[in-house]
Amino acid sequence: MPAQPPPPKLPPLAAVRVFEAAARHQNFTRAAEELGMTQAAVSYQIRLLEDRVGAALFVRQPRQVALTAIGQRLAGPVGKALTDIGTVFRDICEANQTVLTISSLQTMAITWLSPRLAQFQIENPQFAVRVRTSQHLVDFATEAVDLAVRYGPGSWPGVAAEKLFACHYAPLCSPELRERLQLREAADLLRAPLLSPDETSWKVWFADLGLDQPQQGARAMSLEMQAMNVQAAMRGHGVAMAVPELFAYDIAAGRLVFAVEHAIRDQWAYWVVYPVERQRDRKIRLFRDWILAEARAAEMTLPFMASSLGLIHSSA
Amino acid sequence: MPAQPPPPKLPPLAAVRVFEAAARHQNFTRAAEELGMTQAAVSYQIRLLEDRVGAALFVRQPRQVALTAIGQRLAGPVGKALTDIGTVFRDICEANQTVLTISSLQTMAITWLSPRLAQFQIENPQFAVRVRTSQHLVDFATEAVDLAVRYGPGSWPGVAAEKLFACHYAPLCSPELRERLQLREAADLLRAPLLSPDETSWKVWFADLGLDQPQQGARAMSLEMQAMNVQAAMRGHGVAMAVPELFAYDIAAGRLVFAVEHAIRDQWAYWVVYPVERQRDRKIRLFRDWILAEARAAEMTLPFMASSLGLIHSSA
DNA sequence: CACCTGCCATAAAGAGAGCTTATGCTTCTG
DNA sequence: CAGAAGCATAAGCTCTCTTTATGGCAGGTG
Numbered sequence: 001m002p003a004q005p006p007p008p009k010l011p012p013l014a015a016v017r018v019f020e021a022a023a024r025h026q027n028f029t030r031a032a033e034e035l036g037m038t039q040a041a042v043s044y045q046i047r048l049l050e051d052r053v054g055a056a057l058f059v060r061q062p063r064q065v066a067l068t069a070i071g072q073r074l075a076g077p078v079g080k081a082l083t084d085i086g087t088v089f090r091d092i093c094e095a096n097q098t099v100l101t102i103s104s105l106q107t108m109a110i111t112w113l114s115p116r117l118a119q120f121q122i123e124n125p126q127f128a129v130r131v132r133t134s135q136h137l138v139d140f141a142t143e144a145v146d147l148a149v150r151y152g153p154g155s156w157p158g159v160a161a162e163k164l165f166a167c168h169y170a171p172l173c174s175p176e177l178r179e180r181l182q183l184r185e186a187a188d189l190l191r192a193p194l195l196s197p198d199e200t201s202w203k204v205w206f207a208d209l210g211l212d213q214p215q216q217g218a219r220a221m222s223l224e225m226q227a228m229n230v231q232a233a234m235r236g237h238g239v240a241m242a243v244p245e246l247f248a249y250d251i252a253a254g255r256l257v258f259a260v261e262h263a264i265r266d267q268w269a270y271w272v273v274y275p276v277e278r279q280r281d282r283k284i285r286l287f288r289d290w291i292l293a294e295a296r297a298a299e300m301t302l303p304f305m306a307s308s309l310g311l312i313h314s315s316a
Numbered sequence: 317m318p319a320q321p322p323p324p325k326l327p328p329l330a331a332v333r334v335f336e337a338a339a340r341h342q343n344f345t346r347a348a349e350e351l352g353m354t355q356a357a358v359s360y361q362i363r364l365l366e367d368r369v370g371a372a373l374f375v376r377q378p379r380q381v382a383l384t385a386i387g388q389r390l391a392g393p394v395g396k397a398l399t400d401i402g403t404v405f406r407d408i409c410e411a412n413q414t415v416l417t418i419s420s421l422q423t424m425a426i427t428w429l430s431p432r433l434a435q436f437q438i439e440n441p442q443f444a445v446r447v448r449t450s451q452h453l454v455d456f457a458t459e460a461v462d463l464a465v466r467y468g469p470g471s472w473p474g475v476a477a478e479k480l481f482a483c484h485y486a487p488l489c490s491p492e493l494r495e496r497l498q499l500r501e502a503a504d505l506l507r508a509p510l511l512s513p514d515e516t517s518w519k520v521w522f523a524d525l526g527l528d529q530p531q532q533g534a535r536a537m538s539l540e541m542q543a544m545n546v547q548a549a550m551r552g553h554g555v556a557m558a559v560p561e562l563f564a565y566d567i568a569a570g571r572l573v574f575a576v577e578h579a580i581r582d583q584w585a586y587w588v589v590y591p592v593e594r595q596r597d598r599k600i601r602l603f604r605d606w607i608l609a610e611a612r613a614a615e616m617t618l619p620f621m622a623s624s625l626g627l628i629h630s631s632a
Numbered sequence: 633c634a635c636c637t638g639c640c641a642t643a644a645a646g647a648g649a650g651c652t653t654a655t656g657c658t659t660c661t662g
Numbered sequence: 663c664a665g666a667a668g669c670a671t672a673a674g675c676t677c678t679c680t681t682t683a684t685g686g687c688a689g690g691t692g
Contacts, residue, residue, distance in 0.1 A: 010402045013329035014650080029668065041651050043670060048650090053405065054598030055412050062659040063668060068593055070408055077404040081397040086326045088393040089369065092386055096371050277384055282370030330679085345639065357680050359641060364679095378688040379639060 018045035020082050023075040100127040103138040103148035107227050111246045116294050140275045147274040164270040164295040165245045169201045170263035172256050173239040183259045193238035195229040201241045208264050252301040334361035336398050339391040416443040419454040419464035423543045427562045432610050456591045463590040480586040480611035481561045485517045486579035488572050489555040499575045509554035511545040517557045524580050568617040
């Protein structure tokens with residue numbers, strides 16, 4: 001069931017485009033310039049179209065060409081049609097290039113994404129990049145979001161997901177604190193000031209090394225809390241159990257160090273996700289490629305993680 | 317001074333055409349059939365356009381393709397634009413193929429053109445051939461005439477003219493009359509019944525052979541009168557001084573013979589003429605080629621004229 | 633459950649449409 | 663009269679697009 005009746009046989013459209021330019025300029029040479037081809041090519045295409053129509057479209061006068069009656073009848077509608085086509089495509093391309101909306105969890109956005117996004121914006125000035133933070137999974141169908149960064153097991157329906165980095169938990173503190181307390185091995189932490197020591201992750205971490213943490217309690221750690229703890233740790237107030245990947249910048253800058261070189265692996269990871277049907281969109285690909293590269297690069301800036309990841313006993 | 321603002325950069329139009337068909341069918345394979353190419357080619361072109369736009373136009377589902385949101389936004393306007401282009405071209409082609417109007421002098425139309433035109437009509441049924449007779453020179457700019465047959469010296473401004481045949485004058489009569497009166501040489505005509513004997517052409521003809529026609533008078537011969545005289549001559553009523561080329565059919569059929577084998581050459585001729593700017597129009601060329609061929613063929617059917625033309629002393 | 637069919641993607645190879653280069657012609661101009 | 667502006671034409675080449683061939687995926691079907 002064709003939506004429209006099968007269209008009449010079309011003339012060679014390349015020739016039509018050339019005709020349109022030639023008609024507008026009333027000059028083959030200038031039309032050729034506009035189209036980025038030679039005058040001979042224009043002449044060739046016009047001739048082609050004239051043969052197809054069966055009538056001259058231009059009168060060749062000594063120093064100029066002029067449209068014939070038939071050429072004039074064509075020029076109007078053809079010009080309009082081509083302009084229309086050009087306009088639709090341009091509009092769509094622009095709409096598609098103007099705004100890039102990323103959805104992310106708050107912590108991720110603040111600690112990891114935002115610092116890096118500035119560079120992306122510089123490299124791709126054609127976009128206005130928006131970051132929307134939200135706690136829930138975005139629905140691409142209803143919300144105007146191009147890509148999202150999610151934290152989870154990595155399989156959501158209807159979206160393509162690519163892993164940015166697996167999450168680990170490791171004890172982080174300021175270099176000064178580690179020095180002052182002479183932190184060397186896990187057991188040393190039992191005498192160090194732990195930030196939010198009653199959280200599950202501490203228990204798991206110590207257990208992973210066969211140690212038993214004196215404090216009890218099992219409060220699930222919120223990511224926001226984690227970020228706050230890390231801020232405190234950086235100011236030397238104690239040791240925070242956190243996802244070091246999220247603080248790669250601070251670690252690379254020396255503001256933050258691993259209190260002890262042992263990490264446990266979380267079964268969840270951060271992913272960049274987007275609707276499967278948009279996987280070929282230029283702007284999707286552009287951002288996806290960029291953020292994946294950033295994630296790789298960020299891992300490289302984690303000397304401990306990078307070098308000893310393989311040696312670390314995973315708790316998963 | 318461009319009539320319209322320079323149009324936005326157009327996408328590859330071949331790909332646009334393929335997209336339109338694919339969008340209409342929601343099926344690459346069938347679009348390929350319609351366009352007379354392979355499914356792979358459609359796939360290639362769509363991909364090309366998608367890369368250009370920077371976004372997927374179709375969602376590839378297992379057993380079918382469906383337009384994406386962007387594809388849908390394109391399909392409407394693009395379909396309309398292409399239909400418009402197709403329509404303009406089709407209209408013009410048809411208008412250009414429907415009616416063929418020939419202008420001609422009355423005599424020429426009746427004695428020469430009409431009998432032959434039937435064959436042209438049979439060979440080119442796509443045209444409705446119209447013959448308009450008029451006494452004056454048609455103005456192609458104002459009158460809806462495609463070609464004209466003119467009698468004259470052969471040089472008119474703004475039109476291309478090609479000679480159909482030079483005109484001669486020769487005495488014509490029925491074969492019975494020639495036999496009965498035993499007409500052999502020019503002098504024999506002095507005792508024959510001449511039709512319109514007071515016309516200039518008789519005087520000139522006799523003079524060309526060094527004879528003096530007893531009758532005087534110098535009425536210019538009208539072409540209509542000439543045709544009537546020939547009709548009378550064919551019915552055996554006398555000898556007519558006429559342009560034998562116009563009666564080649566009757567001569568070939570044996571209804572009319574040269575009373576005496578001597579012709580004088582008129583400085584005027586019959587020409588087929590048409591506006592120079594339309595010389596490449598298919599319908600112009602078609603008719604021009606046909607009528608020129610007819611003129612050549614007609615000359616061939618004039619055995620006397622064809623064989624002895626070179627020997628005839630021209631009065632011009 | 634295995635098989636077949638419909639439909640699209642992809643890679644490689646081939647063909648030809650259309651572009652460029654070069655040249656000639658015509659007319660207008662200084 | 664020489665030069666410039668403009669278009670046509672011929673020859674040759676290039677690169678785009680097409681075809682051929684193949685594979686994958688999902689949904690019918692015996």
